[in-house]
Amino acid sequence: MIASEEQQEYMRSGHMACPGCGEASTMRLVLKVLGEKTIVVIVPSCVGVISATFPNSTFKVPCFHSAFEIAAPTAAGIANALRVQGREDVTALAFAGDGGTFDIGLQSLSGAADRNDNFIYVCLDNEAYMNTGIQSSSSTPQGVWTMTTPGGRQGRKKKFMQIIAAHRMPYAATASIGHPHDLMAKIRKAKNIKGTKFIHTLTPCPTGWRMPENLSAKAAMLAVETKLFPLYEVIDGTEYRITHQPLGLPVQEFTKIQGRYRHFTEEDTAILQREVDDEWEQLVAKTKGCKL
Amino acid sequence: MNGHGITIENIKKIVPFSQGSTEIFLTGLWSSRKPIHLDKTSPCRQACPVGNDISRAFYEASMGHYDEALRIFRQDNPLPGVCGRVCYHPCESQCNRKYYDEAVNIRGFERFLADNGKVDIGRERPALLRKEKVAIVGSGPAGLSAAYHLARLGFSVTILEALPMAGGMLRYGIPEYRLPKGILDKEISYIQELGVEIKTGVTVGKDLSLSETRKDYQAIFLAIGAHSGMQLGLEGEDLLGVMDGITYLRTINLGKKVRLGKKIAVIGGGNTAIDCARTARRLGAKDITVIYRRTRAEMPALAEDVDGLEREGIKIELLAAPKRLISENGKISGVECLRMKLGEADTTGRPSPFPVEGSEFIVPVDAMIAAIGQAPEAAFVKELGISISKNNVIQISSETTATSVDGVFAGGDGAGTKAFVADAIASGKLGALAVYCYFEGKDVKKELKNHQIGNQQSFSFQHFLNPKHYPVDLKKVVPYEKINTLCFPHGVRHNNPESVPPKEAVKTFREGTSGIEASRMPFEIYRCFKCGTCTHCDLCFLLCPDISIIKGTDGYTIKTDFCKGCGQCATTCPRNVIEMVEGPGGNT
Numbered sequence: 001m002i003a004s005e006e007q008q009e010y011m012r013s014g015h016m017a018c019p020g021c022g023e024a025s026t027m028r029l030v031l032k033v034l035g036e037k038t039i040v041v042i043v044p045s046c047v048g049v050i051s052a053t054f055p056n057s058t059f060k061v062p063c064f065h066s067a068f069e070i071a072a073p074t075a076a077g078i079a080n081a082l083r084v085q086g087r088e089d090v091t092a093l094a095f096a097g098d099g100g101t102f103d104i105g106l107q108s109l110s111g112a113a114d115r116n117d118n119f120i121y122v123c124l125d126n127e128a129y130m131n132t133g134i135q136s137s138s139s140t141p142q143g144v145w146t147m148t149t150p151g152g153r154q155g156r157k158k159k160f161m162q163i164i165a166a167h168r169m170p171y172a173a174t175a176s177i178g179h180p181h182d183l184m185a186k187i188r189k190a191k192n193i194k195g196t197k198f199i200h201t202l203t204p205c206p207t208g209w210r211m212p213e214n215l216s217a218k219a220a221m222l223a224v225e226t227k228l229f230p231l232y233e234v235i236d237g238t239e240y241r242i243t244h245q246p247l248g249l250p251v252q253e254f255t256k257i258q259g260r261y262r263h264f265t266e267e268d269t270a271i272l273q274r275e276v277d278d279e280w281e282q283l284v285a286k287t288k289g290c291k292l
Numbered sequence: 293m294n295g296h297g298i299t300i301e302n303i304k305k306i307v308p309f310s311q312g313s314t315e316i317f318l319t320g321l322w323s324s325r326k327p328i329h330l331d332k333t334s335p336c337r338q339a340c341p342v343g344n345d346i347s348r349a350f351y352e353a354s355m356g357h358y359d360e361a362l363r364i365f366r367q368d369n370p371l372p373g374v375c376g377r378v379c380y381h382p383c384e385s386q387c388n389r390k391y392y393d394e395a396v397n398i399r400g401f402e403r404f405l406a407d408n409g410k411v412d413i414g415r416e417r418p419a420l421l422r423k424e425k426v427a428i429v430g431s432g433p434a435g436l437s438a439a440y441h442l443a444r445l446g447f448s449v450t451i452l453e454a455l456p457m458a459g460g461m462l463r464y465g466i467p468e469y470r471l472p473k474g475i476l477d478k479e480i481s482y483i484q485e486l487g488v489e490i491k492t493g494v495t496v497g498k499d500l501s502l503s504e505t506r507k508d509y510q511a512i513f514l515a516i517g518a519h520s521g522m523q524l525g526l527e528g529e530d531l532l533g534v535m536d537g538i539t540y541l542r543t544i545n546l547g548k549k550v551r552l553g554k555k556i557a558v559i560g561g562g563n564t565a566i567d568c569a570r571t572a573r574r575l576g577a578k579d580i581t582v583i584y585r586r587t588r589a590e591m592p593a594l595a596e597d598v599d600g601l602e603r604e605g606i607k608i609e610l611l612a613a614p615k616r617l618i619s620e621n622g623k624i625s626g627v628e629c630l631r632m633k634l635g636e637a638d639t640t641g642r643p644s645p646f647p648v649e650g651s652e653f654i655v656p657v658d659a660m661i662a663a664i665g666q667a668p669e670a671a672f673v674k675e676l677g678i679s680i681s682k683n684n685v686i687q688i689s690s691e692t693t694a695t696s697v698d699g700v701f702a703g704g705d706g707a708g709t710k711a712f713v714a715d716a717i718a719s720g721k722l723g724a725l726a727v728y729c730y731f732e733g734k735d736v737k738k739e740l741k742n743h744q745i746g747n748q749q750s751f752s753f754q755h756f757l758n759p760k761h762y763p764v765d766l767k768k769v770v771p772y773e774k775i776n777t778l779c780f781p782h783g784v785r786h787n788n789p790e791s792v793p794p795k796e797a798v799k800t801f802r803e804g805t806s807g808i809e810a811s812r813m814p815f816e817i818y819r820c821f822k823c824g825t826c827t828h829c830d831l832c833f834l835l836c837p838d839i840s841i842i843k844g845t846d847g848y849t850i851k852t853d854f855c856k857g858c859g860q861c862a863t864t865c866p867r868n869v870i871e872m873v874e875g876p877g878g879n880t
Contacts, residue, residue, distance in 0.1 A: 004471070013839045013854035014314035019322065020858035025838035056312035063310075179863075180834035206858075214859030214872075217835045221778040221864070247781065 006032050006184070016057035017050040020213030022203035023124045024050055025177050027095060030199075032124055033187040036061060037090045039082075041075045043105070044068045045097040046131040049125065052200060070194075071096035072109040075082030076117035092119035098139035099129045102158050109202075113167040116195040120187070123198070126205035127157070131246060134208045138263065145210070145260040152263060161200055161234065166285050168237030170195040175231065182231055182243055189233075202229045210259025220256055221256040227280040232287070240286040251276055303434045315854075319838060323857025325872045327832075327841075328850055332768040332824030332868060333746055336398060339386035341710075341718035342369045343750030345764070345866075348818040349405070351827050353813075357733065362409030365402060366416070367754045369717060370440035370483055370714045373475040374462055376403025377805075379714050380594055394785040396820045397530040400808045403788070406475075407807050413485045413802070418446035418847060424731055427452060427509035429496045432460020433713045434704025435515035436483055437720025438727075441753065442513075443486040445728050450509070454495035456546075460517050461705070462713065463544040466566065468801040470597075489876050504540025506676060509700045511730060513723045514673065515716075516688055516706035518666035523766050524559065525690025528617035529662070533624040544571055553658025555579040557627050559614055561591035562711075565663035566598060569606050572661070573798050577611060580657055585613040585632045585645040599769055600804060604795040613645065615652065617660065626656045646829060653738075668706040676700065690749075692721045692736040701726050719749055770823040774868035779831070786816040826869040832861035 010031035017024040023046055029036060040063040042048055051058040052065055059103055066074035075094035082090050096105055101123040109121065128146045129135040136146040136153050139160070143152040164172045171193045183201065191198035202223055204216035211219065223229035231244040251273045254282040255261035264272075303376075320326075324553045334347035345364050353361040365372045379399055387395035400498070426442050428435045431453040457463055459476050484490060496502055506512060508855060519659035521536025523529055533552065537560065552842055556577045558569045561584035569580050580599065584591060587610050591598060602608065611632045631651035634643035669686045678695045679687045684693060685708040693701045703719030722740070729736045743751040746769045755762040791806035826847065826871050831843045833848060840855035841848050862870040 007843070009839055011839055012313050012318035013851060014313050014319050016314070016317070016319075017837055019856035021837045025835055028837070028839060029834060039757065051314075052310055053314060053317075054308070055310045056316065057310040057312045058314040095741050096777075180831070214863040215856075217860045217864045218776070218778065221776075227780050245781070247778070254551070 005100040006031070006035075008035070010034075010036065010038070010059050010060045012060060013052075013120050015050045015216055016053055018205075018213065020045075020216045021050070022177050022205060023047060023097075023126065024215045025207075026122070026124055026183070026201050026203050027051075027219070029177070029180055029183055030093070030095075030187050031059070032092060033184050034091050034120075034191060038091060038093050039064065039078050041066050041071055041078065041092070043071045043100050044131075045100055045124075046126070047097065051130060058126065069099055069104040070108050070119055071105055072112035072119070073180045075119035075121065076112040076115065079117050079119045088118075094119060095124060095150045096127075097131070098123065098127060099137045101125070102139040102160055106163075107275040110163075110167065113164070113196045113198070115171050116169065118194050119198070120190050120197045120199065122131045123160075123200050124203045125200060125210060126203050128208050130205050130208040143264065144263075145206070145263065148203070151262050164198045164200070165237040166232045167196075167200060168269050170236060171233065171283070172198040172200070172237070173231075173233035173243075174200045174202070174229065176220045176224050176229060177204070177217075178224055179231060179244055186233060186243070208260070209260070211257050211290070215257055219254065219257060222249065222257070225249050226251045226254045226276065228254055228276050230280060230283055232283060239290045240283065241290060242283070242287055249290055301319070301393075318853050319856050320840075320851070320853040323855075323871070324874055325857035325859065326852050326875070327850055327859065327861050327870045328429050328873050329767075329826060329832075330868055331764040331826055332770050333370045333558070333764060333766050334823035334825070335386040335388055335608075335746075335769055335771070336383035336823075338746030338748050338750075338769050339382040341382070341712070341714040341748075341750055342375070342716070342721065343745045343752055344368050344402070345583065345752070345754070346385070347820065347825040349823050350396075350401065350817055351825045353405070353817045354399070354820075354822070354827065357606035358405060358409045359412070362405040362411065364413070365405060366411065368750075368752065370437055371462075371479050371713075371717060373406035373479050374403075374433070374471060375399070375714055375717070376406050377471050377475070378466055380712050382714070383812050388770065388775055391772045391821060392775075392777055392780065393782050397787060397808065397816055400786070400788045401813070401816060404807050404810075404813055406479075408735055408810065411437060411482055413482055414584065416444055416486060418444055419542070420446050421448070421449075422446040422731075424510045425450065426506070426511045426513065426727055427505050428513045428515060429505075429742075430454075430460055430517055430706065431458035431490055431492075432515055432517045432704060433462055433716035434517075434706075434709075434720040434723070435460065435513070436480065437717040438515060438723040439488045439720075440483045440486065440511045440701065441721050441724030442727060443488050444753075444849075445724065449488045451490045452494045452496050452500070452505070453490060453492045454498075456492055458490045459872035460515075461519075464519075464545045465567075467541065467545070469570070469574070469797070469804045470567070472803050481759070497675070500511075502672060506700070511701065511727045513693075513727060514695070514700065514706060515704040515720060515723070516668055516670060516686075516702075518668045518705035518711070520667050520669050520684075521662065522665040522667055524614060524662050524664065526614060526617055528619055528624070530619060531619050531624045532622055533558050533659035535619065535659065535661050537568045537661050538666050540661050541571065544575070550575075552577060552661075555656060555658045557614075557655050557657045557660045558582045558663060559627075560663035560665075561582065561586065561593060562591045562663060562665070563593045563597065564594045564666070565661075566601050568661045568663050570601055570604060573604050574801055575608060581609050581654070582606060583609045583612050583614065583627070583629060585611065586634060586642060587611060600794075600797075604798050605794075609655070612644065612653075613647065614660075614778055624657060624660055626654045626720055627660055628652055628654050642704070647655055666705070670706060672825060678702075691740065693719065693726045694736075699730065701730075721753065722751075723749070762878065764824070768824070770868045774822060775821050776864055776866045778870075779866035780819075780821065783815065783819050785819070786812050822867050824868055827867070829866065832865060832870055835860055835864060
């Protein structure tokens with residue numbers, strides 16, 4: 001059930017997202033929870049294309065289009081300006097993609113998190129630079145096809161939540177559009193915490209993941225249920241809690257619907273499965289002894 | 293001047309503020325495919341001979357509306373308390389959940405509703421009463437069902453019952469430990485509250501001729517059942533200590549005593565055979581053997597009842613058939629049996645047994661009960677010229693329940709439908725439709741087709757009453773592949789617990805199983821996928837990237853101007869309510 005104040009929409013139809021865009025639905029739900037008193041920061045990315053087709057905007061709340069690498073400090077600046085004006089009822093929110101977070105925006109995010117400025121940072125991770133034509137980022141999983149890694153990416157996906165946890169920020173969580181109630185609950189929680197809050201969302205991209213547009217939400221669900229993208233939260237960088245118990249499906253349920261995994265051999269999948277299982281165990285181990 | 297009149301001075305300062313709305317872009321034009329919300333039919337409902345709207349009842353119950361859930365069951369089935377106990381639950385064998393973990397305990401749910409829900413008969417009373425009078429001969433499940441549905445259609449209905457109390461096989465064929473009489477009484481009383489008159493102790497054909505009845509009533513529905521046990525066709529069946537199964541059960545249920553002795557053989561593998569053996573056990577027989585000519589897999593009796601039988605210490609001799617009855621002083625003393633082997637499948641699809649030569653063996657007994665099938669006592673209908681088969685089965689058209697005589701219809705066991713309670717109820721329901729069509733001059737086959745559920749013989753009574761406002765597409769049945777199982781965690785099935793341990797059970801006729809506990813029922817209700825029934829779970833609404841699904845108070849509407857037709861909603865709908873269609877799509 002959705003709270004009555006969250007019935008309102010803060011994103012308008014007619015935006016330029018591809019059909020079945022996972023980012024559009026994620027942004028919509030985040031704004032639904034944060035409500036009218038929100039200032040959004042966006043950076044050049046799909047988000048810029050979706051929401052800011054000048055002179056029109058998809059957001060019903062104020063939105064600031066900043067530079068690629070500075071989503072976090074821009075939101076931090078807005079948050080500080082609001083604090084000076086005594087407007088701490090307004091939430092500063094940054095949307096950035098995996099490129100703007102994992103790669104180019106990493107140092108500025110790290111700095112803002114270090115100062116523990118009061119804003120929410122939502123990383124819309126679609127695992128490549130989709131906007132410019134599907135180039136690999138440090139969020140692209142190993143072996144995956146992109147335009148710049150036609151034979152499959154050599155590097156491994158950055159374990160970003162560990163970097164975030166290392167900052168010991170008050171609240172960090174993973175969330176997925178496949179589990180909208182869980183996502184909204186986490187945003188609700190983040191809204192009421194002071195300091196830097198980081199939400200890592202996996203936002204399937206039908207265009208870049210090479211899959212039919214009707215499958216993006218299902219892909220998001222599968223990522224969670226195969227334990228590939230577990231849903232959990234980290235308080236103060238130390239207290240871990242798993243918020244959704246996955247069904248534990250085999251990873252090929254997730255990979256087989258996407259063209260970017262098409263060249264995966266059985267062996268590749270087996271390696272991926274082992275990795276997923278190991279990481280899940282590590283995560284479970286981290287939750288041991290936590291009070292949450 | 294450069295001709296076009298634009299100078300650097302008169303270009304307005306470009307202000308980098310977006311103040312317009314993206315709603316000027318009609319992104320709905322990107323695709324001609326649009327979603328449509330439309331409730332469909334669940335496979336359990338299609339499998340149910342009575343056509344109970346199971347998934348909708350589960351949905352209502354999931355919101356705590358147990359009374360409403362019961363009302364949904366009672367739209368099609370007047371006897372949910374009976375079916376909730378003794379039905380052979382074909383619904384559970386078609387349940388989509390069985391492919392995921394285990395089928396939902398649908399029968400247990402129906403029983404729970406019947407035992408705990410409140411019935412408001414007032415709401416079922418027809419708005420208009422009709423002047424036509426209908427007589428129903430027999431008050432078994434078929435007769436009661438026909439009476440209930442005809443009464444709801446406004447007919448004045450009288451049931452004529454030969455035995456001292458109403459219920460037919462439900463009362464005189466099914467033992468108390470499986471179906472307590474109190475439950476049956478309660479459900480019959482609701483039918484009476486609807487205005488149905490039940491005259492017991494009236495044997496049509498003896499106390500009252502069928503032609504007289506035909507004069508007094510404008511239509512007759514014959515639901516006479518099959519109360520005469522079939523003979524084995526062996527010599528010595530008139531010996532002392534030999535009885536047929538259904539007579540045995542009826543005698544016990546009439547409250548009379550039958551002394552059979554300690555060692556008893558029961559011939560047959562159907563429910564009657566199992567009931568006879570377990571009844572005899574409760575009445576003190578120590579050594580009981582059920583003799584069946586095929587294997588356990590082919591037994592027509594419910595597997596759970598056969599399990600119960602074994603738990604109570606009753607032996608089953610499989611692949612054996614009686615060849616000769618051995619007597620001593622005019623009383624049966626043993627049954628000589630032959631070993632059987634299974635061969636080719638027969639017309640019923642079961643392998644046919646054939647005897648192994650020289651494999652004779654003797655089962656010593658004090659008495660033998662033959663429960664190998666029952667036949668109707670239908671000779672009296674010939675008086676009106678109604679044709680019957682050589683087994684005394686009334687000949688009807690299976691689609692219309694019409695006999696060879698105008699205005700006379702027949703159903704249930706007596707007319708050769710499947711010998712299960714649910715099928716008898718279904719046949720009574722179809723009979724009611726046929727009688728209605730008879731008076732209205734409508735074609736039953738056409739009506740049945742209009743309101744038919746999936747590809748089965750059952751139909752929706754609610755759809756029949758009000759097809760325009762019926763929210764479900766009865767023809768589209770949801771297959772398992774269309775269920776988004778990612779939305780459902782695994783969970784174990786909640787079975788009905790045993791109420792008495794087997795050691796105690798053999799001493800009492802108390803009901804053997806109890807209802808699912810009220811505290812556990814919600815878990816079983818949650819397990820149900822609710823295939824094809826929109827539960828307003830909001831998933832489609834929350835996932836829509838184009839903010840094109842609007843949530844209303846009674847469902848969802850589509851903003852077709854903006855929907856890009858991605859189809860995520862249809863793909864992720866947990867229960868296959870949404871479909872993508874070419875054209876305008878939109879709302880239901």
